[in-house]
Amino acid sequence: MAIQENNKAKTLRGLFGSKKKSHVTTTSKSDFPIVQAMASGNEIGDKELQKSAKKHLWMHFTRHSPYNKMDMTIIQKADGHYLTDSKGRKVIDGLSGLFTVNAGHGRQELADAAAKQTMELDFMPLWSYAHPRAVELAERLISYAPKDLTRIFFTTGGGEAVESAWKIAKQYFKMTGKPQKHKVISRQTAYHGTSHGALSITGIAAFKQMFEPLVPSTFRIPNTNWYRADPRFKTEEEFALWAANRLEEVILFEGPDTVAAFFVEPIQNAGGCFTAPKSYFKRIREICDKYDVILVADETITGFGRTGEMFGSQRYDINPDMMVTAKAITSGVAPLGALFIKEKYFAPFNEGTATLAHGYTFAAHPVACAVALANLDIYDRERLVDNVRINSPIFRKTLEKLKDLPIVGDVRGDGYFFAIELVRNKETKESLSREESEKILRGFLNNALYDQGLYCRADDRGDPVIQLAPPLTCGPKEFEEIEQILRSVLIEAGSRL
Numbered sequence: 001m002a003i004q005e006n007n008k009a010k011t012l013r014g015l016f017g018s019k020k021k022s023h024v025t026t027t028s029k030s031d032f033p034i035v036q037a038m039a040s041g042n043e044i045g046d047k048e049l050q051k052s053a054k055k056h057l058w059m060h061f062t063r064h065s066p067y068n069k070m071d072m073t074i075i076q077k078a079d080g081h082y083l084t085d086s087k088g089r090k091v092i093d094g095l096s097g098l099f100t101v102n103a104g105h106g107r108q109e110l111a112d113a114a115a116k117q118t119m120e121l122d123f124m125p126l127w128s129y130a131h132p133r134a135v136e137l138a139e140r141l142i143s144y145a146p147k148d149l150t151r152i153f154f155t156t157g158g159g160e161a162v163e164s165a166w167k168i169a170k171q172y173f174k175m176t177g178k179p180q181k182h183k184v185i186s187r188q189t190a191y192h193g194t195s196h197g198a199l200s201i202t203g204i205a206a207f208k209q210m211f212e213p214l215v216p217s218t219f220r221i222p223n224t225n226w227y228r229a230d231p232r233f234k235t236e237e238e239f240a241l242w243a244a245n246r247l248e249e250v251i252l253f254e255g256p257d258t259v260a261a262f263f264v265e266p267i268q269n270a271g272g273c274f275t276a277p278k279s280y281f282k283r284i285r286e287i288c289d290k291y292d293v294i295l296v297a298d299e300t301i302t303g304f305g306r307t308g309e310m311f312g313s314q315r316y317d318i319n320p321d322m323m324v325t326a327k328a329i330t331s332g333v334a335p336l337g338a339l340f341i342k343e344k345y346f347a348p349f350n351e352g353t354a355t356l357a358h359g360y361t362f363a364a365h366p367v368a369c370a371v372a373l374a375n376l377d378i379y380d381r382e383r384l385v386d387n388v389r390i391n392s393p394i395f396r397k398t399l400e401k402l403k404d405l406p407i408v409g410d411v412r413g414d415g416y417f418f419a420i421e422l423v424r425n426k427e428t429k430e431s432l433s434r435e436e437s438e439k440i441l442r443g444f445l446n447n448a449l450y451d452q453g454l455y456c457r458a459d460d461r462g463d464p465v466i467q468l469a470p471p472l473t474c475g476p477k478e479f480e481e482i483e484q485i486l487r488s489v490l491i492e493a494g495s496r497l
Ligand SMILES: Cc1ncc(COP(=O)(O)O)c(C=O)c1O
Pocket: 156, 157, 158, 159, 160, 162, 191, 192, 193, 194, 265, 269, 298, 299, 300, 301, 326, 327
């Protein structure tokens, strides 16, 4: 091992020392702080990581200009419910990575499953050949699924599963005598991914403008933001029925013969954890049945226990025709997505020469499938979903204590998935202005929460909210810790308004 290291160091030294041409296209050593540290046999620490990241890394959904003046947060380690960054700061993971690490960080058996699978079968795609882990995982997933979802199309994430659902819907209708059915309806402010198709379905105008023209034929209806519903609605049920009926309205506007699918999250993430009563989904189901529109539940976040049932569709009796899942399917250890489909929509693809000309190299990667199977073992053994069901009311109560602060307008959500909406005036529900949101959310909250020891998300894709979705292994002790940090930072945020 030592000899190998030595040789590596020599090779890297050669990279800078030798006059021969190397793969490196610029000659400045300072462009390569990590390669340089390795060549000199030095440790790679925060200094090298910061320098290199600022020079070479393009972060997602991130403003880069602040890093011209300040350091990035570089998360280096994770264990259980905690993250540690490259400066040694330890924070509680209030967002499960990104709604993903549901079983908690650092699970030895997930690492073991990945290692074992790598040595048994490291890679095969699902292109004309199958492999055992994909077969086993498809069956296992269906054993937990809402009724009649009996077919799995694997992807590497949520957006690809959304994209796949739309493409399958389009081809299904072309093959079954309704070739004009191709349009998609979704909800305002909903996020469904970033590829051109999934982004077209997304309901956040600001995310789309730079990429127009997008895929045509997508339409939005109102979401179920009860906190900001028109006061003429006396009950949430009444409001939700009105919101559901907008689906019928748009289907009729566009022509039922042209509408293929409706995409809905059981709890809408963007905008801040919009829930809906079961009656909403019952009405949505009726409308989809009436006009032969495919009901797609996007459970990228709500899948795998987040709501207190294995799937949000079970929690709210949604009975979807297709169900998008990803993220927590492997508890974040490997990228994987799974689109669940009712047999009816697969049947025409099972005849003659029919083929779905669509797929992804890394979908159902054997290592990801092995990890997902091991992850489901953890779910079963540790009863993670029961843990959410039992503790969710305590989590809600703990967060609701924050309602005594003037800046906290609303606390909403379900399971282990809550949003705290921030307001300028609690009585009138007046929201923060754009400038205040910029100053408080971006300029203060995100960093302050982190500095006080909480990783979570301050988000203003809709009205400004703080979102929480801790690992499903958390309990009252972690809820208290989260509340304490939120309290101190929100008091300070309120004083800055
Ligand atoms: C509801 C929903 N759909 C789709 C996506 C996109 O998933 P991915 O980033 O895995 O493509 C997300 C991501 O957060 C999501 O929340």
